[in-house]
Amino acid sequence: MSQSNDNTIPAEFLAKYRIRSITPVNEPGTIPVTVESESGSRYTVDRNAFIDRYDGGMEFRWSCTCPARKRCRHIDAVEDWLYAQALADQDYDALEIIERTV
Numbered sequence: 001m002s003q004s005n006d007n008t009i010p011a012e013f014l015a016k017y018r019i020r021s022i023t024p025v026n027e028p029g030t031i032p033v034t035v036e037s038e039s040g041s042r043y044t045v046d047r048n049a050f051i052d053r054y055d056g057g058m059e060f061r062w063s064c065t066c067p068a069r070k071r072c073r074h075i076d077a078v079e080d081w082l083y084a085q086a087l088a089d090q091d092y093d094a095l096e097i098i099e100r101t102v
């Protein structure tokens with residue numbers, strides 16, 4: 001078994017996205033997560049599954065509770081973090097979900 005690094009996010013990663021922390025709301029390593037910005041604001045980033053009405057395929061969409069209406073850096077940070085974890089764990093199911101997320 002590989003060690004999970006849920007609670008050890010490198011400082012340079014946090015600095016890149018100008019956030020303080022990413023904390024799972026429920027179980028470690030799961031979504032939704034709480035992202036704390038450098039200003040101290042806390043936002044919840046979640047991922048929801050949708051069935052494509054045309055081809056029946058599953059796709060996923062991010063949401064964030066911050067004031068930005070579109071893609072924000074909180075989502076970018078969480079996606080990058082999950083991707084790094086999935087690569088480290090060789091978790092191909094997790095990687096496929098990331099590939100299907102818009």
Ligand SMILES: [Zn+2]
Pocket residue numbers: 043064065066067068072073074075
């Ligand atoms: Zn946001």
